[in-house]
Amino acid sequence: MNNSFSSLSPQDKEWLDTYLDGTIESGEFENMQDHMVRDPAFRKAARLYLSLDDALFNLGEDGSNISQSWQGMTPTHSKKIVSFSRLFPLTAAAGLAFLLGSGLMFWLGRSSPQEPLVVDSSEIDPPSANGFAVIKDLFNPIWSKNSDTHLSGDSLGAESFRLASGTAEIQFYSGALMTIEGPAEISLKSAWEAVCHEGAVRMKVPPAARGFKLHSPSTEIIDLGTEFGLVVKNGEGRVEVFDGEISLKHHDQQERLLIKGEALTLPQNGPITSLETGQINTPDTAKLRPHAAEQAMNGFRSWQNHRDSLARNPELIAYYTFDPDKNTNLIPSLSLPRNPDLDGTIILAEPVGGRWPDLKSAFEFRRPGSRIRVNLPGEFPALTFSCWVRIDSLDRRFNALFMGDGYENGEPHWQIREDGKLMLSVMVDQDRNLPYHPESRFHHVYFSPKIWDLSMSGQWMHLTSVFDPEAGEVSHFINGGEVSREEIQPEFEIRTFHIGNAEIGNWGQPLRKDPNFTIRNLNGRMDELAIFKSALSTERISRLYQQSRSTHR
Amino acid sequence: MPEAPNESKQDDERYEAYIQCFTHAEPDLRRFIRSLLPTWSDTDEVLQQTALVAWRKFDDFDRSTQFIKWTCVIARFEALAYRRKMARDRLVFREDVFELMASEGIDEIEERSAEHSALEHCLGAIPPEQRKFVTLAYTPGVKIKELAAEAGSTSAAFYMRLKRIRHKLMDCIESRQSSPPTS
Structure with missing residues (x-):
């Protein structure tokens, strides 16, 4: 050659x-x-x-060990995070592993081989994390069969969707607020432009978003700072101005102004005609909110039931729900029988709203020093970590969920790498080095495929990782669905686990002197964390997710 | 609605067959896509899309042809669509260059694969210190500029070092390729 x-x-x-x-x-x-x-x-x-x-x-794959020898060189993240389609339902996560390539080898394909089929052509084009609008709120949404589905908090780019019924509020980054009532078909073009093919829409356009364009099949409406409603049915539109004024251009006719208290029909063919006001019904979220609050309350109550029953599970090592004790200001472990020695100490971590913001608290680890310290003594035959977390961004190279202090034999590290991969590792032999990385101690990191990207910022998700020596496997689950499973190689086998001093949301007091590498605070919040001394089965993890989830994300 | 058992079993088998084929083809496919697009993350995105499209079209796959060639054709199309969406200021190959790289790349799959085994050997042969340096510089999210600054060096010096290591690896690969096999 x-x-x-x-x-x-x-x-x-x-x-x-x-x-x-x-x-x-x-x-x-x-x-x-x-x-x-x-x-x-x-x-x-x-x-x-x-x-x-x-x-x-x-x-x-395991940068942590390599970097430990590069003191003073802590890389910061900045590279564009590859977005994967958040349209792909995370609950159907079994298919995710194969979409993400790297988890492919480890996925055994046993959960449900049909799931990749739910992906249709509209999902081939993944939305980027830098969309131009966000779903502000949803009220009883039912998405049409052939439409993408969305959750509250999803970011949106240029895309179309069909809402069969219910109401969606879309906040454009220009400042315009669009409320849609199904059945409706909407296309988003930019932060400044959208099309209503069918359905009822109410636009609220603050001064900063003046000039926002909404198209009906026959007409272009330019909002001049106002509130107006548009209903499109079978191609024919009706528009009414509630406040301010709009400018509209119907077919090739001259542009005309429409002011508060005026209404028009916009026929598919033929000229505009005047319409009496009050004839069109556009969605009003003010009426929907009390109902939504009631739904949230129901969701919260059902979560409380789940919490009380989980606390009785004898397999728990500890169980935190992040509602601090008013007297001690500690984070109590709710596992029964109650043992105050397991309670967590709050250091710089800040209380914030949890999944039900007015009803339940969470803790945020935004500041580099923030953490919740715990001490969980004992020896365990297996480990399962399960938590509800809302990640705002992955700022650190490694972002801590739960980290044993010294990372000594049998101690776990549960964290997320900056590229969005979930990691679980346990020290195998602290006195021996890895042959390939002579400077690091003998252990193996089990990665999931990428489970997070920026488009998911601010969304609550359920993460579970299982270290199962009996089955000889380490597996990861997102929202109750398995995303990866890797065999434990004989040389990395571990039978006894310890935790001892450990931290939630950061890595504390590592024995090694590599300060630049120890800051692993999670830029996000956690509102539930359960640690089990057993390996939970796939079915139980799915059930745990279902029972602990909020209907309102 | 639950699937009929037979149908489900068939789907299982079909899916397993696909996973097996794709797993095998993935490294070659990745290298092929990488030669067409400017960064690793672009490569990742197109690889994912290709996996998805190939799965959807798997029924059309003619078993008498090579799976890797078939997926390369899909990847070429996906990469082309992807590059058209990319910002113009990025380091994206022009369409004429892209087409040449893609059509020649498909014919070189086996060659790339052989080079890769040589590369694995060569990576094992470089001094651990250099290996550590490359690994760190090639970790997702690492910015050479910041890395260099924190190490009290300059990005130019870092790029220079990276370049030297890469060149050394290339020399090693090519010398292994041109020397006769030892066993």
Whole structure:
């Protein structure tokens, strides 16, 4: 074989290196491409060099060990996080593993092979984390069969959806607020533009969003700072201004103004005609909110029942629901029989709203020093961690969920890497080194596929990870569905687990002196954490999720 | 509604067959996509989409052809669609370059795969310190500029070091490829 790379000129190599590093200037990039078109040998060398780049990227799965020897070099995250389709229902997470590639090998495909089929063509185009609108609220939404489904808090980009019934409030980043009542079909174009193909819509446009355009099938409506309603049925529109004014252009007719107290019909064919006001019904969320509050209360009560029954589970090591004790200001472990020694001490972590913001609290670990410290003595034959967490962003290279202090033999680390992969590891032998990483102690990190990206910022999710020595497997679950399962290799086998001093939301007092690497505070909040001394089965995890979930996310 | 047992079993088998094929093809497919797009994260996205599309079209897959070639064709299409959506200021290959890279890349799958085994050997042969450096620099989310600053160095120096290590690896790969097999 010919040595394609070594025979390149210094200029050729310089192009390739700067292209890989992302530092090539645009003029040089053009020159490089011109050269590529002319020279097949250069193209071939480029492919070889890019495949090297790919291999290097896939080289280090466990950065933590490597970095421990690079004191003073704590990388910060900033790279674009690859978004995966949040439209893909997380509860159907069994299919997620295969979508995400890296978890592929570990997924045994036993949960439900049909699930990938729920993905339809509209989901091929994943929405990016940098959408331009967000679902502010939903009231009894039922999505049409052929539509994407959404949750409250989802970010939205250029996309269409069909709401069969119920009401959705969409906040555009321009400031415009759109309330939609199903049955409706809506397309979002930008922070400044949307189309109502069918259904009833109410727009509220503050001064900052003046100029927002809403299209009906026959008419373009430009909002001049106002509140108006539009109903489209079978292609025919009716519009009424409740406050302020709008400008509209119907077919090719001249633009005209419509002011408060005026209403018009917008026929598919033919001219506009005047309409008496009060004839169109547009959604009003003010009327829906009391009902929604009642639903939240019901959801909360059913969660309380779940909490009280879970607290009696003898397999629990500890169970925290993050409602601090008013007298001690500690986070009590609710597991029964009650043992105050297991209560957590709050350090800098701040109380915030939980999944039911007015009814239940959560703790946030936004500041680098924030943490909740616990001491959980004992020896355990297996471990299961399960929590409800709302991640705002993954700011640290490793973002702590629950971390044993010293990471000594049998002690767990449960965390999320900045690329959104969930990690569970337990120290196997602190006195031995890994052959491949001579500077790190003998352990293995079990990764899930990517389970989080920026488009999920602010959404509550249920995470569970299981270390099961009996079955010889470590598995991860998102919202009750399995996303990965990896066999424990004989050399990494562990039979006895300890926790001792540990932290929720950060990593405290590691025995090693690598301060730059120890800050692992989670930029997010947690409102429920259960730690079991057994390996929960797939069915039980699914049930745990169902019973502890909020209907209102 | 529960599926009829037979149908479900068939789906199981079909799915398992797909997973098996895809798992096997994934590294080659990844390298192919990587040669067409500017970054790893772009590669990840297109790989995911390709997995999805290939699964949906799996019934159309002609078993007499190579699965990897078939998925490369899908990946080429997906990568093309993806690059069209990307911002113009990014380091995206022009369409003429893209087409050349894709059509030649498909024919080189086996060659890439062979190079990869050489690469694995070469990675094992570089000094641990250099290996650590590359691993760290290639960790997702790491910014060379910040890394260099914190180490009291400059990004130029870091890029230079990376470049030297990569070149060394290339030399190693190519010398292994050109020397006759030892066993």
